[in-house]
Amino acid sequence: MSKTILEVIQLSKHFSRHHSLLQKFKRRSEVIPAVDNISFYLRENETMGLVGESGCGKTTVGRTVLRLTKPTSGSVFFDGQEITYMSDSELRPIRKDMQLIFQDLDAGLNPKMRVQSILQEAISVYGHLSDAEVRVKSHMLLDQVNLKYSKLSSYPSELSGGEKRRVGIARVLAVGAKMIVADEPTSALDVSIQAQVVNLLRDLQKQLGLSYLFISHDLQVVEMMSHKVAVMYLGKIVEMGLTERVSGAARHPYTYILWSSLVEKQSREALQPVNLDRRASWGVFDFERPTRGCRFAPRCPVYERRGHPQECTDPENEPKLRDVGEGHQVACHFPLEG
Amino acid sequence: MKKYSQTTAQIGDFSQLPLSQKYAWVDLLYVGYGLSIVALVLVSYVFGMLDLLPYDPQQINMDLLMSPPFSEGYILGTDFMGRDIRSRLIMGIQAYFLPGMLAVSISLVVGVVLGILSGYYGGRLETVITYITNLVDSFPRLVLILLVVAAFKPDIYYIMIVMGITGIPAVSTAIANKIRFLAQKNFIEAAIALGLRTRVIIFKHILWYNCRALLIIQATLGMGEAILLETSLSYLGFGVQEPVPSWGNMVQSGANYFLQGNFWPSTAPALAILFTILGFNLLGDGLNNILEDRRGK
């Protein structure tokens, strides 16, 4: 049984929207609970997928877990240590083990620095190595991500999308990451390059024993990469469990709709027709009563079909994650049949 | 009719192209001209400081009044008191060189500090700094200078300090905006996530790589403005006073003789002002275009 490398307990991150300068000083503002009471754990050598539509808070989870922002409440344990309230200087030595791959391909790649300098900087962050050692390590990193040595003298603007992504991965490996939060690693890439990156990430996991928190809206890639998956909706985890179970035998209506929209695209079987045009967002009406019971109710087909049951909109009765067997958890008053 | 042709030898990376093909020739011209002016000013300043002048700028030569340029021994002629114009021009640089550097230094140093504090740390600090800089920015510079001159004395250094202070908002907002831009592109976050030290992030990545162009340009343009300010004030009589030469007061004193047909004593310093400020401005402009890749590769 491999040990737990990341444990997140009741993590919340609230953002405040200020309307005027005066409000900012008086701290009177609207609060957006982007991440609301999330708990999960990640083991060594394991990949956990985090899926959901844009705006559901998955990116914020990734950034908060890495302490790039301070959580509003809850705790984050990395490799046994509580990092929730550590100061920046305390965090620095820990940061080398937990890294982030950004959605934006150019993030972290200073356009005025050659790849060689970028890697050298990453290699030297936590220890001083001689020029020769740096060169050896750079070559080793390029080997690991399948890049030709000639790319060392290129500037980021001269690299293709796939190459930029791989330099980003090399940079993160250079520091010696044990856990990587991958935020939409394949989104900006062409299909054939996506496959390369996915294969690379899997190979690296096997070789180096890495753990991934794989954030993506591409369900198929998440399915390929993850051992377990959590589905998020408007800041909350609505379903979590082993990938096969969540994708194949979804219990939460939202999960079911997400996965079935995939199938709908590929085959012509029309599954349950659902009106999903009213996309959920942190718009005016969602805000006024942020915890109006189940957040999915306005779009939920089960809610419709059961004739608007009271429990679903009861503000005191928010659906909580309940275990439905073998570590599979669902937050729903009326989960679908297994 | 536009012609395009492919060279048979395909050049590889952009970074290996010769200078003439990498940048627009106009910008190279600007920078070339600007640099030569700056070099000329610098050399002249040093000569002036070391008193390596062809003639004593104050030496009056009553029998050689108003000699035109290229007269015997006096390349730039003499003024209405027979004083050598060339030496006076060189001495005139003293009037604005150090004071101008002072103004530019104040703007840059304080501007950078405030810009970084407000851009990098944000929050309340940003709000406060923005308010202060907006306040300073809203003051009309010339009025402030005249107030200082009236309250104290027409000392060029006092004037330049005021100029430096009023130049802070431009620099600090530019830097804060640049930081905001970088933050939007996850640049800073990525550096923090990697584990880089704050000091390194600020000095190396933000200032050196990204703000370098900005600062050089602010410096050159600032210097140009300082020259303009000093010469204008001296012309009006608020800056350097006679008989100490300043390009501005040289134009002023020569003005009386202009209508009599003696153009040169006024024109010489005026041309000096023109070409020098043009040099600094074009240098800044050209560098801006080159360093920021404005004119599309």
Added chain:
Amino acid sequence: MTQPLLKIDNLRTYFYARSKQSFVRAVDGVSLEVGQRETVGVVGESGSGKSIAAMSIMGLISAGPGVIGGSIQYASSRVQKNLLEGLQDFVKLDERDGRVMGVSKNESGWQKASEHTMKNLRGKEISMIFQNPRASLNPYISVGEQITEAVRLHTVYKSRKEARERAIYWLEQVRIDSPRLRFNAYPAAMSGGMCQRAMIAMALSSEPSLLIADEPTTGLDATIQSKIVDLMEEIKNGTGISTLLISHDISVISRLADRVAVMYGGAVVEYGFAKQVLGADASIKHPYTAALLASVPSEQKIRDKSNLHAIDGDVLDTINVPPGCRFFARCNQITPEIRERCATLHPDLKEIAPGHQVRCWLFESKAT
């Protein structure tokens, strides 16, 4: 045999990279057809030239030199015209060894001529929808107003009242709920999916004969994507409009397209009926198409948790175009017999089965 609605023949659109002193051969000899009431899908990754080809059809290329050769025959019931008529008068090509090495083009002249031709066709006969719906809608005008404007401009409904009713009709057709209410909504208040529907409504409101859709589902959430695909299928069956659908998403193309063209490096490498091109039989396919299909995660691969068949190397940048087959560097089906030809000669499109064309030396012997 009825005339096809759109027949593109050997279209070439080049750009010029001053820094590298060479041409960007974005579209290098593309030929395809869209028949009446037919949906043709164009599949390709970035750099394949598919978007540029679409913009070339609409005359929206402004960078130099732009369109330099070919013909685009458009034949609807109302208009018959070559959209690139007169191009030869403005362009002179300098070819060496079959490759264009120099271009002299009277750009302003061609711009005027092209505008003259396209002015009456754009929006009326041929409509286009783009990838980012919010970017294409005017944020300061309500959605309904924009559609009304299009109706008044391009159809017989000139009065405001009539045009308004037509606009509401089209909003209904694209399944926007409460169309009368949404009429006054601004794009900023609408979700991405709704904006896309509004853009489709705007494109269809002028009752065009040809709809060009450039990545209509990219960038939208998964659930919304499938709804837009449903909508497009409905429209296809309902109005009988012809569509040129461009996408890198193979699943979208497979649902909507009757015929498919696969583009790589600025040229069409495979062209045929959807079942032929995207079907499972790998033996009669262009190696690129086969590899592309193999690199998409499918049910089987997910179950096996096996590695995806990634294509080695990177997508071709259309500046350094090799002399032979463009896919040579990444092809994994080269046999020793044809290796030399693949490296030096650019193959032509050859028909290997009725209606199915492939550009590959592997099929030379099988050509009919």
